[in-house]
Amino acid sequence: MTGLKTRVRRVDAAALAEAADLLRAGGLVAFPTETVYGLGADATNSEAVERLYAVKGRPAFNPLIVHVADLASARALAIFDPLAERLATAFWPGPLTLVLPQSPGCPVAKQAMAGLPTIALRVPASAEAQALLRAFGGALVAPSANLSGHVSPTLAAHVRADLDGLVPLVLDGGAAMVGVESSIVACLHGAPALLRPGGLSGEAIEAALSHPLTRERQERGAQRAPTAPGQLQSHYAPRARLRTEASRLEPGEALLAFGPSPLPGAEAAVATLNLSPQSNLEEAAANLFAFLRRLDASGVTMIAVMPIPSTGLGEAINDRLRRAAAPRPAPHAFTGSTP
């Protein structure tokens, strides 16, 4: 994997054609979606899927999301019950992933589902992701384009920071609009379950279903292979430690602020970024990962985070912050010059 030069290209017709060729040859291409940047591979090519796990350093038991251009393509891969139909019709394309039973003869490589009988499907909304799926002409597995356990990328520069020299091409579509990963809903037996809060609010999903979602809040250790494997406890971790729900700033800490009111002690902050001075949760979600990376890059050892309401996208924001603050099972194996 050494000697590979990573090129970052603005999304245009020539870049899309190059990306589609690379993907057809079993290569990996990072690309923007409306949630976060994904690392794409041909979903039907087992070797490409295995390479993807290896490059990310992702455990083989953690399955991938399969991205398709539209609902018609999704129907070939999974079985939609009436509630799944309703959610897909209401929210695709968009930041929603559905976990469904695989269709008989589903052509997706088994490694992508990590041996589960289910499949996670998403139809991304961003023009760049749609254009790539159409240029490629098939399904793409695409986990977030970061090293396993690190903060998801919302800029092409974040992808390069994690994966430089490991992937040949990063398509640059600017900042991801939503900024947190898709919401994952399982429609398997009866009541739909929210496996991961994300870029589509729980309230919006419940309104479409006309009844409450089951919430599977597994705070599991990394040792155990989960049934919803994305729910590993320590995930989305920056290098600095995080302290959530801070009611005052301690000496030496950096501050991740939210809203207009100053936090006691904030004048002494080593560095400060405000997710949304006007307390707008969409803006806070869009800023979250980039701000965590920026505070981390300033070399601080502790980031204090102000309380954030858990309504709307606040549920996803607080979920990511809790995971980032969770105890780490082992030191991260990042590449590059940093220890």
Ligand code: TXA
């Ligand atoms: O917004 C997103 O979803 C981004 C963009 C690139 O589309 N992708 C993303 O992928 O967040 P990743 O790999 O970082 O997260 C995929 C999540 C994991 O938590 C995984 O455990 C879960 O989806 N997942 C995949 N297949 C599953 C399945 N069959 N059952 C339960 N969970 C599944």
Ligand code: MG
């Ligand atoms: Mg991820």
